[in-house]
Amino acid sequence: DDSIVRGNTSGPLVKMLRDAGAKEVHVRVACPPIKFPCFMGVDMASQDELISANKSVDEICEHIGADSLAFLTISGMMRALKAESGYCNACFTGDYPFSTPIPLIELQEKEKFANVWGD
Template structure:
């Protein structure tokens, strides 16, 4: 049924985020194997270039694909025809605020607390 719907089609794959890059690549291959002629990826967050030290179970620097690769390199790695992320400015605009009320650490590496003194386990329930 997938091939019947995708054969010869251009597809836009929308993902909430790309952290390690190990989910989107296999999905793109499935879409291409089903006959999609083009696969374009749009991500509804800015690139995640820094880990979360505040309790979100997220990858370390070496595991973060956007920390290691440029957007063009990620596009090539995933096998996408195009790749675009929501900008940080676009994310902030979407909240209808100046962005001062939420953490942007995983996007820009600036945390609301000193991450040198923070161990993520401190924030996790035991």
């Protein structure tokens, strides 16, 4: 998969593969776990919705029904891009290149985060 954001797409795909006769399903994700919201345009209403922010890799693997799950590391991603800098990795690391609308500690509180988006 290219990414696992909310964790609601990979499970049905794993099930389809098993229903088609796959004996094992090993999921490899082409980006690091997305643990923090994006303030630059990616639609992520709350950190609570980001499965990697709330579950371990083993828990996500169980949640989607796969036999194994592995994510690309940040360093592996940067090597693939042939770059050490110049890309925002905030959704992976929580290290934003600017001040966030609210302190990161408050992102755990859904009501406060929802207010940023006017929900």
